[in-house]
Amino acid sequence: MVGRTFQVLGSFTVERPALSLSEIARRADMPLSTVHRMLNELSSWGAVERGEDGLYRVGLRLWELGALAPRGQGLRERALPFLEDLSQITKENVQLAVREGTEVVFIERIAGSGAVSVLTRVGGRFALTATGVGLVLLAHAPAEVQDEVLSGPIERYTRKTVTDPGELRRMLADVRTNGFVISDRQVTLDSLSVAAPIDDGRGQVIAAVSLVVHHAGTKPHALAPLVRTSARAISRALIAPIR
Structure with missing residues (x-):
């Protein structure tokens, strides 16, 4: 029953949030009558909601439950003041992410005024091999995770996307060094x-x-000290006692 519930909830996507x-x-891939019964139960609990248009959407109760995840909410709360400072100083997009298996999960994003558009969203997932946060997390992931990611298909997003496993391994080594x-x-x-790493x-x-x-017009190496300083500040905040 639990597995079938996940199948129903897994039907919703960013592209199709209303179904x-x-x-x-x-x-x-389930009978209509079974899904109808399950949706009624999920609606009663607040996991899904049915709008006036007759379409179902993920309910607020799931959002409330997800907010209890310690790697998301606790980390986000400790990090948020430093993310806001970095955003105010640079007026750029600031992102906070963790690794879940072989993917990046974004748990916070602050959009700067006039900043470039991004494809990521809070709660969204992305490949470890393309984004800055993904490369940082992959560089510090266990060897078996790195091997799994680099031996599988590596998605290309632009002509500049690095897809060669050997080159990616060199980049990961540089991340650990720099x-x-x-x-x-x-x-x-x-x-x-x-991007820079946050430790515990x-x-x-x-x-x-x-x-x-x-x-265009950006000197990324000049931004690295700011990002690293923010990462270190968040790392210190994570081990500081809660007052």
């Missing part, structure tokens, strides 16, 4: 990101922070 009963049944990474036009041709005070990298800026 009809028949669409959900088709996407979940303490930051510059992902230049790998996701969109008008942007680059500068015991040397374990648990998250990454980045600036995403316009490619």
